[in-house]
Amino acid sequence: MHALKKNRPLRRVTLAAAGTVTGVVLLLSLKPHTPPAVAQASAASGQSKSQSSGSSSGSSGSSGSSSGGTKSTGTKTVTGDTVQTRWGPVQVRVTVRNGEITEVTAVAYPQGNPKDQEINSYAIPQLRREALAAQSAQIDSVSGATYTSDGYKRSLQSALDSAGG
Incomplete structure (x- = not known):
């Protein structure tokens, strides 16, 4: 036995x-990837740093408008604020020509691990298409990439505010 x-x-x-x-x-x-409290605390410091050096050209004032339709002519390329999300920073660069958004590029987004790369490989192009179609930061979030989508929209809005100032 x-x-x-x-x-x-x-x-x-x-x-x-x-x-x-x-x-x-x-x-x-x-342990979780990044504790939410740390991400929120660093978001305030990340935004204050990027507000002083956030735009690469054009005016740095805010218009408060949520659309990309500006009244100025010419071409402006503006980089939005760096938005700290739970999974990493998100930053967007926008090109506005004659009041129309002609290009949106994600300058920074979470890509530190294979899961981030997988999620953002489909989320970033989808967010870009939506921003170009909507001509504003009023776009839908991508399912499964909520934090990246929110950061993308906030950075896009700050870039549009700077471009439209």
Whole structure:
């Protein structure tokens, strides 16, 4: 007969309890990618830094408008604020020609691990298409890329505000 079957039934209980405790400890020791409190605290410092050097050309004033339709003529290329998200920074550069958004480029976005790369490989082009179609920052979020989408929209809006000033 096997040693755990009849002779020592408490050994099975002890081993099962030790295995359960070990599993719970390992599960609780896992850390999230980035704690939300840290991301929120660094968002304020990231925005204040990028507001002083956020635009690459054009006016740096804010118009408060949510559309890309500006009244000025010519071409402006403006880089929006760097928005700190839970998974990393997002920053967008916009080219506005005669009041129309002609190009939107994601300058920075989360790509530190394979999951970020997978998500953003489809999210960034989709957000770009929507911004060009909408001609504003009033675009839908991409399912599965909520943090990147929110950061993209906020950076896009800051770039449009700078371009339209």
